[in-house]
Amino acid sequence: MKVDAIPAIQSRQTRRAYGAISIWLRRAWKQRQLYLLFLPAAIFLIVFAYIPYTGLVMAFQDFSPRRGIFGSPWVGLEHFQYLFGRAGFFQILLNTVLISLYKLVFGMPIPIIFALLLNEIRWIAFRRVSQTLASFPHFLSWVVYGGLMVIFLAPGGAFANTLSALNLQDPRLLSTPATFRSVLVVTEILKEFGWSAIIYLAAITAIDPTLYEAAMVDGANRWQQMRHITLPAIRGVIVILFILHLGRILDAGFEQVFVMYNPSVYSVAEIIDTYVYRIGLVSGRFSLGTAVGVFKGVIGVILILSSNQVLKHLRMPTIW
Numbered sequence: 363m364k365v366d367a368i369p370a371i372q373s374r375q376t377r378r379a380y381g382a383i384s385i386w387l388r389r390a391w392k393q394r395q396l397y398l399l400f401l402p403a404a405i406f407l408i409v410f411a412y413i414p415y416t417g418l419v420m421a422f423q424d425f426s427p428r429r430g431i432f433g434s435p436w437v438g439l440e441h442f443q444y445l446f447g448r449a450g451f452f453q454i455l456l457n458t459v460l461i462s463l464y465k466l467v468f469g470m471p472i473p474i475i476f477a478l479l480l481n482e483i484r485w486i487a488f489r490r491v492s493q494t495l496a497s498f499p500h501f502l503s504w505v506v507y508g509g510l511m512v513i514f515l516a517p518g519g520a521f522a523n524t525l526s527a528l529n530l531q532d533p534r535l536l537s538t539p540a541t542f543r544s545v546l547v548v549t550e551i552l553k554e555f556g557w558s559a560i561i562y563l564a565a566i567t568a569i570d571p572t573l574y575e576a577a578m579v580d581g582a583n584r585w586q587q588m589r590h591i592t593l594p595a596i597r598g599v600i601v602i603l604f605i606l607h608l609g610r611i612l613d614a615g616f617e618q619v620f621v622m623y624n625p626s627v628y629s630v631a632e633i634i635d636t637y638v639y640r641i642g643l644v645s646g647r648f649s650l651g652t653a654v655g656v657f658k659g660v661i662g663v664i665l666i667l668s669s670n671q672v673l674k675h676l677r678m679p680t681i682w
Contacts, residue, residue, distance in 0.1 A: 376668060411460065423655040434649075441653035451637075458633040461614040464547045466607050472555045474600065477562035478588055487551040493563075496556025508621030511549050512536065565596040601678055609666035612658045634658055 381399020390397060416431070421441060423434040445451055456476050476496065483489040499507060515521050515535050522532040535541045569592065616635035623631040634654060 382540050385392055394608075410509060418652060418656055420649050421656045423649055425649040425652070427463055427648075432459060437649075442657070445650065445653055445657070453629070454632050454634060454637050455612075458614045461543055461619075462611045464543060465550050465614070466604075466611070466646045468547055468602065469551045469555070470607065472551050472556035474562055474596075476555055477559040477566060480559065480563065481566050482584060482588070493556065493559070496554070497560065498556035499553040502553070502620050504615075504617035507553055508549070508618055511545075513624055515545065524564050531681045536622065537624060537673045539627050542623070542631055546615070546622065546631075548620070550615065553675050561599060562596055565599040566592060571594045597678075601673060604662050605666060605673065611665055648656065653666060656675055 372539060419431060420434070422436060422438055423431070424437050424440075425431070425434045479487055480493060513519055517532060517534065521535075522534045525532050535539060535545050564624070571597075573591050574587055582590070612634055614635065616633070616639070619631055619633055619636055620639070623636075638651045638654045641647045642654075
């Protein structure tokens with residue numbers, strides 16, 4: 363390429379860039395009402411989601427609230443070395459992964475099955491009442507819902523009294539390490555399956571009704587229609603939600619565990635979030651708590667990217 367041609371190319375690229383900017387500005391001006399409606403949400407997202415990311419530097423500092431982020435001394439990877447050098451941390455990591463996997467494996471199919479069954483109900487009033495009752499626990503905070511579960515399952519509670527009336531022994535579900543994880547999974551499913559089913563119901567309503575009509579003409583029964591039409595049609599939604607759940611594999615539910623666990627089950631119930639709470643807020647070791655949070659976020663991003671790529675190679679629906 364001649365040297366004289368370089369300024370001409372740069373000039374053309376500059377004109378294209380200015381042209382694209384001017385076109386975008388004209389379109390933005392025409393849609394200014396929509397941008398104004400979007401502005402509060404954008405400001406909220408920036409202030410509460412992106413600006414706090416600057417605090418991640420505390421993971422590499424010996425942070426002191428008096429000195430602040432810019433005045434605290436830099437310690438590099440010292441907190442990560444301390445974290446991975448603790449034998450108890452890997453047990454906490456194992457607890458977190460196991461609880462999340464149990465919730466994913468046993469909790470994700472329940473909303474799908476519920477949505478499929480709810481879609482087959484032709485009595486509209488019954489379907490609406492069932493969906494409302496199933497979704498209601500989602501709107502209760504874990505402080506309320508978990509407190510009710512603790513009262514229900516505690517010694518002397520309704521569950522223990524029922525077993526006593528049947529001449530059965532109370533298994534002490536909340537204080538037995540062998541059963542506590544199962545309690546977490548079951549209570550999570552009961553609280554969230556109705557709300558989670560709404561996404562699948564929305565996907566089901568987008569299916570072309572003529573597909574069912576053609577299947578009925580061909581002699582397909584309701585089970586065959588569900589199996590060969592409904593399930594394949596919502597497969598993309600199922601896969602996308604699976605990827606998103608997999609990215610939150612280290613998020614085992616801080617509120618639920620914090621409300622329901624007790625010292626007798628710390629060995630199986632202590633998760634990363636409760637560990638961060640104890641060492642970061644209660645003990646005042648903000649840098650160490652931030653280091654745990656950074657580790658958790660990095661693992662989540664890696665899981666989302668890798669699972670998305672694997673599903674893409676399998677020619678299945680992906681996030682991008």
